Amino acid sequence: xxxxxxTTVKQVVGLTLAVGLASEIVYYLWRRRLVSRFGSYxxxxxxGSPTEAxxxxxxxxxxxxxxxxxxxxLIFPDKARxxxxxxxxxxxxxxxxxxSHDERNSVYQFLSHIQSAEMTLDVCVYxxxxxxLANCVISMKExxxxxxxxxxxxxxxxTGTQVGKFRxxxxxxxxxxxxxxxxxxxxVDRKKVITGSFNWTSHATTANNENMIIxxxxxxxxxxxxxxxxxxxEFDPASQS
Amino acid sequence: xxxxxxTTVKQVVGLTLAVGLASEIVYYLWRRRLVSRFGSYxxxxxxGSPTEAxxxxxxxxxxxxxxxxxxxxLIFPDKARxxxxxxxxxxxxxxxxxxSHDERNSVYQFLSHIQSAEMTLDVCVYxxxxxxLANCVISMKExxxxxxxxxxxxxxxxTGTQVGKFRxxxxxxxxxxxxxxxxxxxxVDRKKVITGSFNWTSHATTANNENMIIxxxxxxxxxxxxxxxxxxxEFDPASQS
Numbered sequence: 001x002x003x004x005x006x007t008t009v010k011q012v013v014g015l016t017l018a019v020g021l022a023s024e025i026v027y028y029l030w031r032r033r034l035v036s037r038f039g040s041y042x043x044x045x046x047x048g049s050p051t052e053a054x055x056x057x058x059x060x061x062x063x064x065x066x067x068x069x070x071x072x073x074l075i076f077p078d079k080a081r082x083x084x085x086x087x088x089x090x091x092x093x094x095x096x097x098x099x100s101h102d103e104r105n106s107v108y109q110f111l112s113h114i115q116s117a118e119m120t121l122d123v124c125v126y127x128x129x130x131x132x133l134a135n136c137v138i139s140m141k142e143x144x145x146x147x148x149x150x151x152x153x154x155x156x157x158x159t160g161t162q163v164g165k166f167r168x169x170x171x172x173x174x175x176x177x178x179x180x181x182x183x184x185x186x187x188v189d190r191k192k193v194i195t196g197s198f199n200w201t202s203h204a205t206t207a208n209n210e211n212m213i214i215x216x217x218x219x220x221x222x223x224x225x226x227x228x229x230x231x232x233x234e235f236d237p238a239s240q241s
Numbered sequence: 242x243x244x245x246x247x248t249t250v251k252q253v254v255g256l257t258l259a260v261g262l263a264s265e266i267v268y269y270l271w272r273r274r275l276v277s278r279f280g281s282y283x284x285x286x287x288x289g290s291p292t293e294a295x296x297x298x299x300x301x302x303x304x305x306x307x308x309x310x311x312x313x314x315l316i317f318p319d320k321a322r323x324x325x326x327x328x329x330x331x332x333x334x335x336x337x338x339x340x341s342h343d344e345r346n347s348v349y350q351f352l353s354h355i356q357s358a359e360m361t362l363d364v365c366v367y368x369x370x371x372x373x374l375a376n377c378v379i380s381m382k383e384x385x386x387x388x389x390x391x392x393x394x395x396x397x398x399x400t401g402t403q404v405g406k407f408r409x410x411x412x413x414x415x416x417x418x419x420x421x422x423x424x425x426x427x428x429v430d431r432k433k434v435i436t437g438s439f440n441w442t443s444h445a446t447t448a449n450n451e452n453m454i455i456x457x458x459x460x461x462x463x464x465x466x467x468x469x470x471x472x473x474x475e476f477d478p479a480s481q482s
Contacts, residue, residue, distance in 0.1 A: 012253050016260045023261060065306045073464035077420075126438070179318075179448040182438050195452065197367070197423050197438060207420040209472065211436065213454060213461060220454060223314035231450065 069217040074106040076198065076210035081132070082108035106212070107205045111136050113194055113214055114186060117145045122187040122228045124150040126180065127158055128200040134162035138169050149173040150231055152181040162200075174235035181231070185224055192216040193224045310458040315347040317439065317451035322373070323349035347453070348446045352377050354435055354455055355427060358386045363428040363469045365391040367421065368399055369441040375403035379410050390414045391472055393422040403441075415476035422472070426465055433457040434465045 083099030086092035087108050092101065100108065114121065114136055121140050128134060128151055141147040149166050153175040156163045166173050175181065185195035196212035198204050215221065233239065324340030327333035328349050333342065341349065355362065355377055362381050369375060369392055382388040390407050394416040397404045407414050416422065426436035437453035439445050456462065474480065 008249055012256055015253055016257050019257045019261060020264060023264075065308065067306065067308060067458075067460075071458060071460040073461055075464065075468050176450065179444065180450070182445070182449045182451050184438050185452065195438075195454070196436070197425050203420065204423070208423040209417065209421070209468075210423050211426065211465070211468065213436070215461075217308075217312060219308075219312040220314055220456075223316065224452070227316050227450075227452065 070192070070215055071217070072109070072214040074109055074196075074212040074214065076106050076204060076212070077206045077208060078106050079206070080105075081205060082111070109214075110194065110198075110212060113188060113192065114140065116192070117188045119146065119189050120187075121145050121147045122150075122190075122225070122232075123147070124181075124183045124185050124187075124228055124231065125200050126152045126182050126184055127155045128162045129158055129160040130200045130202050130205065131160075131162065133200045134165060138166070138171070141169060141171050147171045148228075148232060150181060150183075150228065150235060151175055153177065154180070174232060174237070176231075176235060181235075183227070185228075187221065187225045187228055190225045191221060193221045195224060311433070311456055312458070313350070313455040315350055315437075315453040315455065317347050317445060317453070318447045318449060319347050320447070321346075322446060323352070350455075351435065351439075351453060354429060354433065355381065357433070358429045360387065360430050361428075362386050362388045363391075363431075363466070363473075364388070365422075365424045365426050365428075365469055365472065366441050367393045367423050367425055368396040369403045370399055370401040371441045371443050371446065372401075372403065374441045375406060379406070379412070382410060382412050388412045389469075389473060391422060391424075391469065391476060392416055394418065395421075415473060415478070417472075417476060422476075424468075426469075428462065428466045428469055431466045432462060434462045436465060 078100060080098060080100040082088075082105045083092050083097050083101050085094075086097070086099070086101045087103065087105075092099075102108070111133070117140050121137065123137060128149075137147060137149070149163075149171055151163060151173060155161060156175060163173055183195075184198050184200075185193055187193050192214065193216075194212060194214045196210065198210045198212050204210050213220075319341060321339060321341040323329075323346045324333050324335075324338050324342050326335075327338070327340070327342045328344065328346075333340075343349075352374070358381050362378065364378060369390075378388060378390070390404075390412055392404055392414060396402060397416060404414055424436075425439050425441075426434055428434050433455065434457075435453060435455045437451065439451045439453050445451050454461075
């Protein structure tokens with residue numbers, strides 16, 4: 001291999017920089033989809049196809065991105081409650097089982113997300129009379145998750161309310177002193193929120209029209225986690241006159 | 242300038258490709274934040290700072306992306322209802338105005354998003370007794386927006402219900418026949434959803450603890466728009482026996 005003269009070295013460096021710069025410009029144009037837009041435009045000149053091809057890339061597509069967050073919408077009512085043996089246990093052995101064996105079942109998905117808690121579970125729900133949903137929260141407490149519950153004062157006296165059971169299992173429950181504590185949300189590990197129209201009643205699961213969003217996008221989770229902490233302080237019996 | 246020999250040209254091309262490839266690798270590593278992580282690691286070796294700097298970049302930051310969607314969480318109660326003259330009109334002239342002059346006011350933001358409708362407004366809310374919220378929907382109908390309302394049958398008879406007013410202004414209202422239609426959401430132009438625990442009552446705005454999510458992420462909006470269409474068909478009086 002011949003050694004290169006100083007001039008040649010300069011040319012090599014110059015060319016390299018020029019090619020590098022050109023590739024950055026092409027990459028930038030590609031990012032902006034100008035290449036593909038003008039590409040289609042010029043192609044259309046040759047092919048005689050109409051020029052509306054220029055705008056064939058929609059705004060949404062042109063700024064493509066990969067969203068790493070979970071967004072799930074659950075719609076109620078379910079046709080049936082989930083079959084525990086089939087979905088959580090070692091299989092359903094009933095000949096004719098009335099419960100749901102479908103993983104798309106909304107209550108099944110809701111409970112699965114509650115069960116995903118590893119550290120903390122903050123439950124802030126207006127009415128809680130459903131035994132199975134309450135038991136799920138209690139089982140998380142027994143697994144070592146730190147559970148806090150906020151509910152509506154009036155709803156403490158609802159027939160079948162689970163508040164007494166929470167307290168007897170050592171779960172702290174706090175309530176409002178005035179108006180309705182009408183939220184229906186759960187914050188899991190301060191990383192995920194489950195929120196909607198859904199009170200924890202059996203009617204909400206298999207009769208009413210209800211909805212729920214589950215997401216771990218911090219833009220949504222953080223305001224709910226903050227609201228829980230704010231109410232937890234506000235409803236602290238020690239701070240109430 | 243001397244002309245280059247064939248060998249030199251080959252060297253130039255080879256070098257250019259090598260530099261180009263190297264720059265792509267560096268760019269890829271930068272994207273993965275490996276450079277900055279190992280950068281801090283090696284820097285820490287020289288500076289003697291602790292090596293936990295390696296993990297200073299959180300997972301969320303390392304996969305940075307630009308999310309083009311709106312995510313807004315509104316928390317109620319507000320301290321006061323919005324001052325219409327200040328926030329929508331030509332300025333408040335009251336010496337002492339009891340209404341809110343703050344654009345962060347939750348009702349103000351909620352109504353602003355309803356008023357952003359250009360084509361369609363699908364309202365699916367359990368109880369609607371608040372006059373101002375109902376009037377906002379009626380004003381959208383008068384601006385030419387196609388408005389549909391679904392509400393709960395029982396709630397049609399609530400004291401102060403706005404359902405009769407909707408109907409008298411030519412807005413179609415449909416209701417359930419069984420159990421509770423307990424949703425509380427609005428779909429704007431099939432592109433944005435406003436959903437939460439919030440019934441359209443005056444207590445919900447300035448007394449109760451309530452929440453609302455506003456987003457235009459289609460992963461959330463589409464299931465709500467579909468649910469509205471499904472219920473609209475299901476609650477069609479012509480299809481009900």
